[in-house]
Amino acid sequence: MDFKLKRKSIKTPISGSLKETYPHDLQFYKVPPTCDINLQEFETLALERVTLLRTLATATTLKGLRLNSEEYTEYVLGELRTQGLKYYARLCEKSGCAETAADFEARRKDHIAHFILRLAYCRTEELRRWFVAREMELFKMRFAVMRGEAVDVFFKLNNLCYTNITDNEKNEIIHYLRECLPYQNIDNMKFYKVKFYEVLDLVKTRKVYLSGGYAYIPHRDFISVLSALYRTHLRQSLAIASQHLGEIEQDERLVSLLKGLHQSYSGNDYSETKSVVPIESLDSLSLKSFPLCMRQLHEQLRMAHHLKHGGRLQYGLFLKGIGVTLEDSLRFWRDEFTKIMELDKFEKQYAYNVRYNYGKEGSKRNYSPFTCLKIINTPVGPGDCHGCPYRHCDTSNLKNKLLGYGYDPQAVHEVVDLAKKGHYQIACSKYFDTVHNEDVGLGINHPNQYFEESQKIIKGGIKVEPKKEKVTIKKEEIDDLEGMDFDEPL
């Protein structure tokens, strides 16, 4: 996969003609695109394909439509048109080999978008599974609507040659074929012989005749063979892509885009938690289970008994996310702050902020804890000690801090090195492994995710009690710090 991003669009012609590159509406996505596209098109294509896949998910799960039933296809096509994704509607409607400029353009977008999403969805097993499931549905739908001639072309283009069994062979087993297959006109069908593991979905449901390790399938069951091939190919490609993420993530704009992509849809925003964490355990938790960004905020607060606004926001929302109640939170901040100020001052100037975080003041929105992306990309000013330490700390400071904690110099060196190269979240993951003395290699995109993963490992280190009552308030991310009503100027 070779995406080169240019700030300004520089169109290098795709090698060979469009007709050679995109001869058919349906493709196996074997070869990655090598053209240059600008960031804006990159983003648009990615979002549009997420919308497409999301539509497919809605069709089967929310709408309960059976895959490839008439209602299903109708619903999907309708949705695509209303969402303005005409090129996907075009590709999904007939899957042919027409040669108009619009056809080529649709195929090109399909091709590029598929590869962008591979990058976004190769990160975790969960994401991979979701992505593969949707892409499979898409593939099956497009194959199902394909007409005879286009099918032949598709097979030829992909070098799929299967020879049907002879009439004699077929006559010998025709009795069994009739017994095993749910079709009426078996006599008129041509049959093909493939290994049983090429059509596992048919084996699983006992919808195929098996003999001596071979499955005998009619032409219409080839979708099973093709989707199995496609699935294997896709899974392997995703595994490879995830190993090469580091290279791609040199470009920060790409990182944020790709990570935000799935979070905009499926990510947990940690604004509601099921557990309760007592504030008495924060000291020990900060050593074992906090990511460095939160650990340093906690230490700063304990040491200076104060945090500036940005820090209070970042840390306060994080604490809410791990399960510190509003009451505890107020007590926590109050205990620290009143070491350097009068109680009255705290109540007047700071308590509001705390309640604000919990959606009890101001616009009463239930704010979500910040994602890594947001923390990394929010500028920090003098005197601030929030932000992401891998991004916002000088190399030497970071190094001294980690060495001061007593971690193995070799590991510290690796963390610092990753941070220096701009792989902030990978550095964070390395830190995670160092702290836990394990080789987990997490993909970290949220401080609260870091915390949860850590707790999973430590298990039993703290008591997690179920929360008794839960107030549901409309969730919203704080997108604009200026837009909030603060007591203290930023």
Add this chain to the structure above:
Amino acid sequence: MVGQHDENLLSDMLPIYYTRLFPQNIFCRWLTCGSYPHPVSNRELSFTLADDVYIRYLSINNQKDFQTLLQKKIPHKLDIGGVYNTKPSIARHDSVVLARELVFDIDLTDYDEIRTCCQEAKVCEKCWKFMVIACEIIDKALRDDFGFQNILWVFSGRRGIHCWVSDYEARTLDSPGRGAIADYMCLIMGGDNQNKKVNLGSDNIHTSIRRALNIIDQYFEQLLEEQGFISTADRLQTFLKIMPDENLKSQTEKVLAKMSEASLDRWKAFLNIYNNYYRENSNSSRKIKYLIEEIKIQYCYPRLDVNVTKGFNHLLKSPFSIHPKTGKVCVVFKPGNAKNMKLDEVPTIYSLLDDSSPDNAQHQVNMRVAVKNFQEVVFSLEKTEAMRRRNDARVANRSIATSPVDRGKAKI
């Protein structure tokens, strides 16, 4: 009969058993051949020691290693796991199981809701017939449908049987593949809250199910009588709950409840009622089209522990290990001979090592037969493996000679 089973004695007897009677040589050949192309040292063994200490990730390089390890640890239980990408003892987080026999585990405790002679750990000649049926049905499906040839059947030492498929294709099958085979073979579904556990629909009956029914028919009436599936009032009620049609159910109940308790008579009466009812009620006929077949399957078809089959890394008791609770040897048997197997003729470690035991002579013979059965399977496995490797080499040479095309599973 066998002398009283005593677990304390085991620790003294096991070293002798492992040295003198355990077929170490053939066992190591089986493991080696079944691990290829990876070295046998990548294969996980696990031991359970006298005090229930459980050691995983053991491995051996050769027979000598194996003998040393057995003598050092004297395992009371000996299990076999998968083939890793590295030596399992140095397994790290990135070590993965690359291959593993396709295995099946059938245990009589899963039949407790239908067997009436014994429950739980108990087993007798009567309920052993369920195992015979299971073995015949699964063996046939593996050979005829999936084309597997190297299939090892092992008595689990107490109340069940294990099946190991060592064909290369089976060993390298991924999890979805194993899952698909397990599902293909699994016909009985639903928990305690579901009375009718088999649904064949109303289309044709699949060839493999038809074949299974033919096997069941050889045993059905005998089982029906011995187990008395529908003899007492309780059992009759359980049986009636399977009926998907209320009228058929009440008609059946009326007639059967008045009859004598003999299950076979009752069954024949039921068949009559059913046939008439089916003929006369074309509207409900779809629902009950295969009711007879469904009942037979519910009462006789193998009840697989599918998780064992689906899993890639399930540890399973080794052939010829000693069951720690019964002292019985996990003997290898021929699937065709399952029906002649007598449970009290299975050798135990006590009868084998005690020449004063009345069973000693017979059990020695039976042990030799079991080892011979094992040998036959291993020899044939070695032969197919050698052939497969030769073929692969030839294909590889040929594809170098021609063009290096993407060698996928399909003929691309």
